[in-house]
Amino acid sequence: MFKRLPGDEARNLVSTTPDTAVVFRPAVLKTPALVTFIVYGWRFLAALVRTTWRHPVAVAIPVTLGIIWNVYGWPAAASTLGFAVLSLLAWACTAPGSFARLVGWRLLAWWRLMSVYRRHWQSVMDVSGLAKRVHGHVYMPRLLRVTCDGWADRVTVRMLGGQAVKDWTDRIDNLAQGFGAASCRIALLKGGRLLITFPRTDPLAAPMPALPIPDEPTVGPVEIGRQEDGKPLRLKVHGTHVLIAGATGAGKGSFLWDTIRGLLPAMRAGRCEVWALDPKLMELSFGRELFQGRYAADPAECADLLDEAVSVMQKRATRFAGLQRSHSPTVEDPFVLVIVDEVAFLTAYQPDRQLRQRTSAALATLATQGRSVGVGVMAALQDPRKEVMNIRNLFPDKIALRLDESEQVDMVLGDGARDRGALADHISPVPELGAGVAYMRLETSPEPIRVRAAYVSDTDIRAMVAYHGQAA
Template sequence: MFKKLPGDEARNLVSTTPDTAVVFRPAVVRTPAFVTIVIWLSRLIAGLVRLVWRHPIAIAVPAMPGVTWTLYGWRPALLLVGLVALVGLSWASLHQSSFLRLVGWRLLAFWRLVWIYRRHWQPVMIVSGLGRHLRGRDYLPRLMRVECDGWADRVTVKMLNGQAVKDWADRTDQLAHGFGSRSCRMSIARAGRLVLTFPRRDPLAAPLPAVPIPDVVSVGPVEIGAREDGTPYRLKVHGTHVLIAGATGAGKGSFLWSTIRGLLPALRAGLVELWALDPKLMELSFGRDLFTRYAADPDQCADLLDDAVTVMQERAGRFAGLQRSHVPTTADPFVLVLVDEVAFLTAYQSDRTLKQRITAALATLTTQGRAVGVGVMAALQDPRKEVMNIRNLFPDKIALRLDESEQVDMVLGDGARDRGALADHISPVPELGAGVGYVRLETSPDPVRVRAAYVSDDDIRAMVAHYATPTCTAPAESVPVQRSASDSALVVDSTPVTGAAPVAPEGVQANG
């Protein structure tokens, strides 16, 4: 207890003869055996009480047969084990969710605490630099609790005094590999305590089929896919603006079409209007009959955005002094402006005047449109500031597969990647990574990993066949497309065609 370590005396000795070994006898203060026994017994009792308090189910499972064997013999103990096993199997088959919540996950948490985390805690902490070995003693962060569910372990840790959250954020890779997980995510529980999330499996590894069209008429939140824990992911579109950033083939269309699919009942009821801007003429044109207004030519896109600003300002004038938030009605429906490739209209637009009009309109909508029921959902590939200088005006952001780690913080905010948003590690294979992304909600700084459902071409055709109405044709914004005689590039005729059906280019099937 009061023993001096050998190193304490050695550093005070100086030898002037190089070939002579330093010989010393360390000073030792002997502690009475009674004091040592009392200290060890108190620690043992405190540890047992803490173990029973934290893991009652795991302790009761082996304790009850042991006590029965000691008091009544092995036959009653064997009968008790068989009875408990039968009850457990019956419970698990009849109501699996409650069995897992009350028994299954607690047993798994106790097993992983003992076999995975407690067993490897000291070497992982020392090697990663989160613990210290000083003068023969280990100073380690305290492992407080392990909780399990269907997909991950959540480990509560008490940091050492003097440690910062950044010390742990910089070592998430070491922690993940040290405890045998593919990744590690960190969140702050309270001052001095962190929660480390170690996934055991990936519920988002396989593509998700299109979410069924809801039966209830609602403007959101819209169910568009699933979260990493297996629960449905619902995207808020009414009362906010959403920015989707991802490289080519990352699955931005899955988020756009899943949102459209979830709003179809409200669209038919007249509570929602979908205004689509499709400068690439590839993504949203496939279901243009679903949109209240549709534009592809940059001039018409600018006009559509100006009209949205006019609607927004007209509503703001009527709502002033009467209401502070928008309630969708058939007279004032929720207007969702969908922009497939916003960078084409802002950063890559050669017409300077047109570029300024579009940027100003988007900035006005994203700063003033939420309260009056005008929302913007924009998708882009490059999240750099010079490409999208108004990205901070979008409260909700989604980062799909990105090319560089720095782009993650550009989309989700500073420190998002350190907290586990590894968007640059998403697989480029479509079956594994298309539609997978990290979401930072307006109310939380911690990223959430989600996957949007894949809406196939057949699903879109069925949506158009059942939900396209005469009010969703927007003839003035439907632009004819013709193929240039000199090359295979698509040339857009900017002349509006009123009352005429849209003409599809060669090789592209017309919808509707």
Template sequence: MFKKLPGDEAQHLVTTTPDTAVVFRPAVLHTPAIITVLIFTWRLLAGLIRLIWRHPIAATVIAVPAVLCWWASWRVALAAVTVPGSVLIACGLFHRALFLHWVGWRLLAFWRRIWVYRRHWHPVMTVSGLARHVHGRDYLPHLAHVTCTSWADLVTVRMLTGQCVKDWADRVDHLAHGFGATSCRVTVARAGRLLLIFPRRDPLAVPLPAVPILDEVSVGPVEIGRCEDGTPWRLKVHGTHVLVAGATGAGKGSIIWSTIRGLLPAVRAGLVQVWALDPKRMELSFGRSLFGDRYAATPEQCAELLEAAVAVMQERADRFAGLQRTHTPTTEDPFVLVVVDEVAFLTAYQSDKGLKLRISAALATLTTQGRAVGVGVLAALQDPRKDVLSIRNLFPDKIALRLDESEQVDMVLGDGARDRGALADHISPIPAQGAGVAYVRLETSPDPIRVRAAYVCDVDIRDMVAVFTAATPSLPGEGA
């Protein structure tokens, strides 16, 4: 009387009896109890093995006292807990850094993995659109590992098959707010794995004093500040060109003067020459004695100084051709750093079209051919638009200080930099909090790094000039 139909055919059934509903009852398959027990036992064992594998120290801390209590007595177990605990307490009191490295950050990572990330992982992945629901089954990216440092959580994630970095970079705001962080940055750990950086505090909130002038003679990289992870920020100037962009009061002078400060021992030794272009006549004029006759303020002087640098570059290229491919600073051929403050005034806002063309041509020549023969350019500007500085892509290393618009971040650091966490438009305009804070994108890495340049005040600049001009009556090559 009744006919069994597949589940998909139930929707096509039509009844001729009014007010009679068609009832479809799918077949029920009864699983033997022994199979269910075996499945749950296997899952329990696999989970226990995975827990021990991922957290061997925590497992050992729990397992050792339990085994001693069962094998010996509770007194032995209590001693096994008390003695190491006393050692850890003493270590935490007298050697805090060592205690945090071996114990503190590991315990914090264990707690935050369970309480913050694992607890919210499913809803955050689902709401942000990083999870997928296919054929009635949820597919989630895998939370692989959590590491804590003094300032941030480093979360390693295994992406779903078919996902790319941009899928995650477009959702950094969802991830940050979902896990209770102020921001999130995305970097590639290796194929198929990402490293999400969630800051817990801002280690760059306090202004940094000027970096002491070292006795060591070096052409770089020079220390000019501090990175977010606590390591020194060393800026490479020899063998590259650097573009610094930032709004008024963002701290461009801190980067320029910290770089010059780091190169001063090499200037005294004759291995470096700093050529300064100061169209505003305000920033670099404080240290005019350091530059000798290689200082320009008016547009005409700037054009002549840039063309002189091009002449030095071409003369070296003729001598080096067929003999060497890289430059090694010597007193005969020192490294020449051309510092241009407010380059936009010279390339875009200059009323004299002839001078504008000369300056643009000289800068383009230096940035395309200069670094191989020891001529570098450090340029600073406020407006990073293409029509203001058409050669911005010729600068391998770029620094974005506080910017006015979110679109300007990618103009300076390259496409996708802001999606990866370079929030230069969110840097505080309050000088004590945001002056000198920047994001750096190097030629060797697409991932932006958050840094803060040391603040070099007027007193520091005057002291630099007084000390080094007294010790160096005549700068190397002066008057040439």
């Protein structure tokens, strides 16, 4: 604050040097030493309590060793420390799983907190523009917690008052580079808190061979690959519809054949049927024996097969009306999965207008009414624009493989998906690195997850045909 002159005295001041401005010196308030000691003492106690509360183990270890040293001498303290270290090593060797869960990941989280995030927090927040300066005072987002597992660091942050999630999602590249990660993903928790995920390793870097055919018949979720955190990827196909989009060579066929592979036992048991539409005549024709006559490649035949699926759906709906609201697969009423490869050729690029309208109308009818009666649709396409596929919002579950443009990511996965870390346009075009890698957004969760489907080779498809031909 500035010292104010009484009355009109400031207006009447005259300087002997016209080019020199009158300077008002701010008033200086001298704080008593006792008050200063009390303030700093209170801050020290608060920091001590906060550190003890947040890191009880890290505080208890030096305190315990100090007490033993003071009471029994340094040899006893050294022996205690050595015994504890040897016990932890023995635990890590004999039961690595429980050691990592209870001790190892906690130690790693503390080390990453101190050596990476807390060390660089202020500079990264300042440079990326997430810290704010108001009247000379710096307001910094608060770093709350760091947890680790075998795949990534998860950092919990409290945003500044008035900040939005978009302020952070617009700076994911800054955050990843600032903390030395290849990428990062941001999810809103609650109460102004964010969960920022920084991957340390990539379990999806290498292609996966075809998964074993399940032993028990099931209509899903079927295991088709692996998630970014190393967990199995299970895709729900019964009771939903799935849209798959990706550029040429991105690996759409992997998702199609992995799904069929997971459904094989149910197909052989008569509880599931796969109907295939293959206008490209290259992907699904290799295993057409699996579809038992429910295979079409000609556009007119594709439209007829879709109309037949609509008829099956409507007949079931008539029989189920007033009796049941959901479908359970049986031999009499098996789950029907309609797989459409290169659906854009049938809905947009087909020169026959009447066939386009029939195909679009049948797909829209199946997508709006088929879930509850056990008729699902899995459609794959290259171009996700609305004029090419105007019913894409009718598919609850969506998968985006490598795409050519960043705008296409939100077209497939929904608005804001790319801001949340679904960088499908950054997937490598090299087959060994990017084929089958995708971002998946499920109906049950708005957050995209990075996945990779297993690769099903021609030899695997032949084995599937032979398996299906065996007696159940």
